[in-house]
Amino acid sequence: MYLLDDSLFFPNPNNAPDHGLAAIGGDLSVDRLLLAYNSGYFPWYNGREPICWWSPDPRMVFDLKSNQPMRITKSMRQSKRNRGYEVRENTCFKEVMNHCGTVKRNDQDGTWINEDMLNAYSKLHDLGHAKSIEVFKDNELVGGLYGIDVPEKKIFCGESMFSLATDASKIAFMYLVQKLQQLDYHLIDAQVYNDHLDSLGGVEMDREAFLSYLK
Template sequence: MKILGPDLEFPHPNTADAHGLLAIGGDLSVERLMLAYRSGIFPWYSDGDPICWWSPDPRMVFDLKSQKPMKISKSLRQSRRNKRYHIKENTCFEDVMRACMNAKRGLHEGTWINEEMITAYTALHKLGMAKSIEVFENDRLVGGLYGIDLKTQKNFCGESMFSHKTDASKIALWYLVEKLAKDDYNLIDAQLYNDHLASLGAMEIDRKVFLSYL
């Protein structure tokens, strides 16, 4: 595990430990964050701790080149048709991040978001690198997600999502899957395995395979 200094660099992801921890330290500058994501690395750490950088093996992804990149249940189809939700893009990025930060979740699912992260990712959003999908009921934000858009590599790095109403976050993800598949993207990076993502169609692939898409 490498201790990062001021130089803008990361060790190769293959040097990560068994848990996926690659390096500690550095900063959350726009330049370092984009180098990280383009290298298959992401930050995840508890508030007050040093910044930790990860590249796990295996990697959880939605394969946008498959015939069914996301599992769409009958009830989810009914929700999208009947709930009167409407979907927007990039109209309230910081609100989405804060909703994700405040959502009650399990381990690896977003509880690590803090003010430092919000500042850093909002800066990325202003540069067009971080994106949000937002689900509204009337004028109220009830669900959504955000992540890093690697346009050149045709990959989207999903960070977190939230839901205040039935199926709102799933509908945001479904919208994103459809949009990215239409734009010929390869993957949505979901980072780490959890049962919820698996139930929606995400799967694990070897880190070596994941890095090949970058």
């Protein structure tokens, strides 16, 4: 385990244990967060703990170069066509983060999206690094997602999504996949496996292979 100090540094992620926790400490400054995402790390911690930095093996991703990067169901297509959803980009980033932090999830007791994370990622958003996709119905925000864009590496690092209406977050994700494919992106980084990501078409990739995209 590496204890970070004030210097901008991360240990080689290839040396991290499989569960991914390789370093603790440091801060959530813009420069450190950008270095983290460009090095294959992401922060994930309880607000009462020191900041924890992860680079798991394997890594959950959506392969945008595959024949089917996302599993689109009949229900999703019907929702997109019939539910009157409107998709927007970067119009209410903080609201999306807040919803992601407060929506109840079956597999989680709490949230890692604390006030420090909200402030840090809002700064990244103001600088154009953090982005959100939002789904509205009758001009009300009902779903969305946010993440970190790494355009030089053609990777979008997904952080979280939420849904207050049927398939709303899936519509946001479908929009993101299609947009990134048009921009010739390689991957959406989904970090770690869960059943929901698997149902959407996420696949696990060896950490070494994932890190090769960041070189």
